[in-house]
Amino acid sequence: MRRWNGWGDATTVVELPAQGAGFLAARVGVGRVLPDATLETALARVPASRLAAHGLYSVDVQDRLLHARGQSLPDWLALREGSLGRYPDAVAFPQSAEHIRQLLALAHDQDLCLIPYGGGTSVAGHINPPSSTRPVLTVSLAHMSRLLDLDEQSLLATFGPGATGPQVESQLRARGYTLGHFPQSWELSTLGGWVASRSSGQQSLRYGRIEQLFAGGTLETFSGPLEIASFPASAAGPDLREVVMGSEGRFGIISEVKVRISALPADERFYGVFLPNWEQALQAIRQLAQARVPLSMLRLSNAVETETQLALAGHPQQIAWLEKYLAFRGAGSGKCLLTFGVTGNRRQNALSLSQARQHLKAFGGVFTGTLLGNKWAQNRFRFPYLRENLWNAGYVVDTLETATDWSNVDNLLNRIETSLRDGLAAEGERVHVFTHLSHVYGEGSSIYTTYVFRPAEDYPATLARWQALKHAASQVIVENNGTISHQHGVGRDHAPYLLREKGELVLDTLQALSRHFDPAGRLNPGTLLQE
Amino acid sequence: MRRWNGWGDATTVVELPAQGAGFLAARVGVGRVLPDATLETALARVPASRLAAHGLYSVDVQDRLLHARGQSLPDWLALREGSLGRYPDAVAFPQSAEHIRQLLALAHDQDLCLIPYGGGTSVAGHINPPSSTRPVLTVSLAHMSRLLDLDEQSLLATFGPGATGPQVESQLRARGYTLGHFPQSWELSTLGGWVASRSSGQQSLRYGRIEQLFAGGTLETFSGPLEIASFPASAAGPDLREVVMGSEGRFGIISEVKVRISALPADERFYGVFLPNWEQALQAIRQLAQARVPLSMLRLSNAVETETQLALAGHPQQIAWLEKYLAFRGAGSGKCLLTFGVTGNRRQNALSLSQARQHLKAFGGVFTGTLLGNKWAQNRFRFPYLRENLWNAGYVVDTLETATDWSNVDNLLNRIETSLRDGLAAEGERVHVFTHLSHVYGEGSSIYTTYVFRPAEDYPATLARWQALKHAASQVIVENNGTISHQHGVGRDHAPYLLREKGELVLDTLQALSRHFDPAGRLNPGTLLQE
Known part of the structure; x- marks a missing residue:
């Protein structure tokens, strides 16, 4: 069953290895565990709906709780505390386009807000009910999946x-x-x-x-x-x-x-290569992207992410041997892990691999075969589960991401990391920060940064820590030619930064489109464009 | 010097070989030559400008004549007749964004229409002055090219x-x-x-x-x-x-x-392959596109285009030998020429060539090396020049294009060709029609059709012939899931078909954007969206 207050299926557990907790304690201090609310407590806090029962939607309290939040860090904190503040007044589960049209007609006639809801995985506040005098109807599309x-x-x-x-x-x-x-x-x-x-x-x-x-x-x-x-x-x-x-x-x-x-491709493989340092790694990945070698994925972790990944991987003995070998081959401290994939037919994949290896060798790359690539492929969807056990160990983890042109990647990445690393200095708290580039283009790259910090003494103070970090990094992004999002969207959390990124005339144009489609402002207000 | 009433530089002449005229005479009848107007005659017909002289633009008669039309067939006929009907009242040559802003302010203050003008190569009426009580100012961007x-x-x-x-x-x-x-x-x-x-x-x-x-x-x-x-x-x-x-x-x-x-790529080559018939050729090119072999171009001529190209190529003796060889290898009458290119580094190009050859062989493809590919590369920008000498030989040539999904390519192509081939039957005139696919995607392909017909007894009747053909084919396109343009745009000529292609709500949205940017409708009215 899906976790009501966390990520994914409750039977999937990604353990934090023993030395992982020690690694984090050394970097940000001993964790602090905040108390989780039970589902019952959370359900008891859901206020009465402003909508009367209706065949087109459910006003069930649990439906309303389970569709009130996504997976952003503020959502996480609200769910763990069991206090969500705002809830949809009802949740509809249309089974056809015709049902959706009926819901739109209902929203029009009865002056409701509508929030479309897919998987509830937004990390930017897309599906959170706005503060509105209008009743809020969340429209889950779960029954339209064929x-x-x-x-x-x-x-x-x-x-x-x-x-x-x-x-x-x-x-x-x-x-x-x-x-x-x-x-x-x-x-x-x-x-x-x-x-x-x-x-x-x-x-x-x-x-x-x-x-x-x-x-x-x-x-x-x-x-x-x-x-x-x-x-x-x-x-x-x-x-x-x-x-x-x-x-x-x-x-x-x-x-x-x-x-x-x-x-379906006939052949697919993933490989791991260590580059001796960030400068060479960055050049290597840029030139590899620009050379148009037909790869299917490229992910470059910076030195701290590489170190953190190895520390959290478990198997300390094997990792120690790997690191000894890498150091001997020239990739010692400061090394960066590059994972890449080839997908397609065997002949093309063989050539792509050969060209990628040749290319990376020129930058000091140490090829380690498919072991780490396979590990990546096995765990590719498991990272979000880790938040659960980091939380249980007393740590908060969040990520943020942007994209920028190659000439600006290093600059922006450093500024983002610095803004986060120093973001809680006033409170005397340290933040552990690391980054990877995982979507590369001829023009530039995404930048995906993870940060780990300790909860404060209670939920509101912990949220305030996150807000300080998120705001500092978001401001740095839009003031330094990054986009506020490469892959997560705008939602309500990023909307305040859109004006700086796009300028007034672009926002005016989006507002004109919004007025064209929805003159009364009933569709997901506050998302994308601030109210 | 650029031709005032035709394509390109006057010193570039693409001859119609002797047997080419015979080939066309056998297909549509002996050509008919209409008299061309001289530049002097055309200039004498330009009416007085509605705009007073101004430092921001020129009201020179020749500037106004030379910026009045693009390169569509109606434009061609108007230019050859020397009667353009409507002319811009002035032509501006801004040298900076600041100049453009001054022109916009002028248009606002003095209620002018503005037409942005690039190379004057539109084949869809993008830059033709509308019928308007407002004076028309054409804005050539020729001086902003750095x-x-x-x-x-x-x-x-x-x-x-x-x-x-x-x-x-x-x-x-x-x-x-x-x-x-x-x-x-x-x-x-x-x-x-x-x-x-x-x-x-x-x-x-x-x-x-x-x-x-x-x-x-x-x-x-x-x-x-x-x-x-x-x-x-x-x-x-x-x-x-x-x-x-x-x-x-x-x-x-x-x-x-x-x-x-x-x-710049290290290596680039173009090759020619003959497929035995259209059915196999179509399958071959679709599967080649969907297999993601990294090619840089693919162009497949249908049987009539292949035959026409070989007939108009000159060198009848060599062509006869080539056809003998192809027939011996299984590509006789009905054969289709596929041209493809590889661009990049040598190792990748060698593999791409090998994979393409292997793939095409399975469909009966006869590989002929780089000869025809090089010929294509040499002549890649020369086709538009041919209109001049076809015209001088008494023939009108025009092209039209669309794109559609693979499951509809053959159906749509046949309907377009039929609509053109039979389009002048009421007048007892034949139309020579042939097609190639030159932009291929996983989802589908462009369809690029050329048609040759004879002028009528005078210019207006010749334009009427074109209008009948163009309308018939355009209607067929939008009624059969094609887009009204894959690569030439909408302009004024395709605007009437946009509603059928996109539906009312899409057009309403584009109109809303137009009102947002240009409430008074001063910017290129009639283009894209009908008035």
């Missing part, structure tokens, strides 16, 4: 918007295909959510971001269904797909998604 | 919007880079025009369409400069680049374009 159409000649598949990663892949794999979209949230997040928030998967280097995969579909709006026909490419004016993508529920509710799929 | 910034780490180059293909490539090549965007109009068309009309280049398979190359830039609007920052990727809301691209001058005037560039 494969509706498959065009095997054109490699196009049409799904309901609520299909989760496993639902997408299992329905496609049965026919010999894959979407190839694997964000870390894949187990729970949904196709409609990926489109609405411009998601990116771990193998975007081969399959593309959701922008390349989303071929068309339907957005249910107050004026009726906005249908976007699929073309392989078109020069017929501005591309409305790109208005639907990233709209985060502000313009309508996605009822159908057509995606570009691929035949 | 490379303004080069970020060699991020592979980003910033240009003025008026840089033509050769101006872009020569400024980049001097530094070891290429944009890799080579539309057939490359010699004359401009970067700003490519962005505004969503252009696609012949090697889009490697370099991407302009959508993939356009990283950001500035659109000068009535509310000020809309600046779009460049990120390698972003999840921060809808992508405004995609609103600028395809906006065709309706929302503002592009003053700066930042593009993603590539290092």
Whole structure:
């Protein structure tokens, strides 16, 4: 069963190894455990709904609790404390586009706010009820998850918007295909959510971001269904797909998604290489991306992330031997782990591997075969589970991410890390910070930073610590030519930083679109665009 | 010097070989030559400007004549007749974004229409002055063509919007880079025009369409400069680049374009392969595109295009020998020529070639080496020049294009060809029609159809013939799941078909954007969206 106050299935547990806790204690101090509320306590705190019972939705208290928050750190703290503050007044589970249209009509007639809800995995406050005098109706798309159409000649598949990663892949794999979209949230997040928030998967280097995969579909709006026909490419004016993508529920509710799929690859492998230091590693990965070697993923951890990963991996004896070998080959302290993958046919993969190895060797890369690559592949969706046991050990972990041009990657990365590392200095608290680059492009790279700190004496003070860190890093991002999000979207948490990133005229244009689709402001208000 | 009433430089002449005229006479009848007007006659017909002289623009008669039309077939007929009907009242040649802003202010204060003008190569009526009580000011960006910034780490180059293909490539090549965007109009068309009309280049398979190359830039609007920052990727809301691209001058005037560039490739080759018939050729090219073999271009001519190309190539003796050899190898009548390219490093190119050959062999492909591929590369920008000598021989040639999903390519192609082939049957005229696929995607392909017919007894009747053909084919396209344009844009000629393609709600959204940027409708009215 899914955890009500944490990530994923309750039977999946990612242990923090014994030496892991020691590693963290040495870096940020001994952990502090805050008390968790029980589900019963949390349920007891849900206020009465402002909506009367209705056949189109549920006013059940547990439904309302379970759809009140996503997976951001503030969401986590609220759930562990059992105090969520605001809750939807009802949750609807439409089974068809027609149901969604009825809900839109209801929202119009009864002046409700609507919040579209996919997998509830937002880490930016997309689905949190706003403070509003209007009753809030959350629309879960969980019952619209079927494969509706498959065009095997054109490699196009049409799904309901609520299909989760496993639902997408299992329905496609049965026919010999894959979407190839694997964000870390894949187990729970949904196709409609990926489109609405411009998601990116771990193998975007081969399959593309959701922008390349989303071929068309339907957005249910107050004026009726906005249908976007699929073309392989078109020069017929501005591309409305790109208005639907990233709209985060502000313009309508996605009822159908057509995606570009691929035949299942014949061969896929992942490899680990250690680079002797960050400077060489950064150059290596940039040039590898720009050389267009057909790889399917590239992930470069900086020195602290590499050290942390090895410390938290368990198996200290094996790691010690590995580190001895690496040091002997020139990758000692300061070494950076690069993981990369090849996906496709065997001949192409063999050449891609050979070209990547040759390329990395020139930068002092020490190739370690598939061991660490396979480890990455096995654990690719497990990182979010770690928050649970870090929390139980007395630590808070969160991540944030951006993207910028190559000429700015090192500068921005350092500024972000510094802003976090020093972010709690006034309280005398240390923050453990590390980073990887995991989506690389010819023009630049994503920057994905993880930070670990200790809870304060209670929940409000812990939230205040997070707010200080998040604000400092977000400000650094938008003031230094980063985007406020490469893959998580804007939601309510990033909305305050959008003006600095995009400027007034861009925001005016988005506001004009919002007014066009939703003049009364009933659709997910506060998300994407501040109220 | 550039031809005032035709394509390209007057010193470039593409001859129609003797047997070419015979080939066409056998298919559509003996040509009919209509009389061309002289430049003097055409100039004498330009009416007085409605605008008084001003330091910001020229009211010179020749400037106004030379900026009144693009390169569509109606434009061609009007220019050859020397009667253009409508002319801009003035032509401005801004040298900076500041000049463009002054022109926008002038248009606002004096209630003018503005038409942004790049290379004047539109084949869809983008730059033709509308019928308007407002004076029309055409804004040529020819004097804004410089490379303004080069970020060699991020592979980003910033240009003025008026840089033509050769101006872009020569400024980049001097530094070891290429944009890799080579539309057939490359010699004359401009970067700003490519962005505004969503252009696609012949090697889009490697370099991407302009959508993939356009990283950001500035659109000068009535509310000020809309600046779009460049990120390698972003999840921060809808992508405004995609609103600028395809906006065709309706929302503002592009003053700066930042593009993603590539290092010049170490190796590039083009090859020719004959497939025995269309059915096998279509399957072969689809599967080749979907197998992701890293090719840089693919172009498949259908049987009639293959036959026509060989007939118009000259060298009948060599062609006869080639055809004998091909027939012996299984590619007789009905054979289809596939041209493909590999671009990159030698090892990758060798593997790509090997995989492509192996793949095509399974479909009966007869490989003929680089001879025909090199021929294609030499002549890649020369096809538009052929209109001149076909015209002089008494024939009209035009092309049209669309894109659709693979499952619909054959159906749509046949319907388009039939609509054109039978389009003048009521007049007892035959039309010679042939097609190629030249931009292939996993999802589908472009369809590029050429048609040759005879002029009628005078210019108006000849235009009526074209209108009948164009309308029939355009209607077929939008009624059969094609896009009205894959690479030429909408302009005024395709605007009437946009509603059928996109539906009312999409068009309403584009209208809302147009009202947002240009409430009074002064920017290129009638283009993209009908008045």
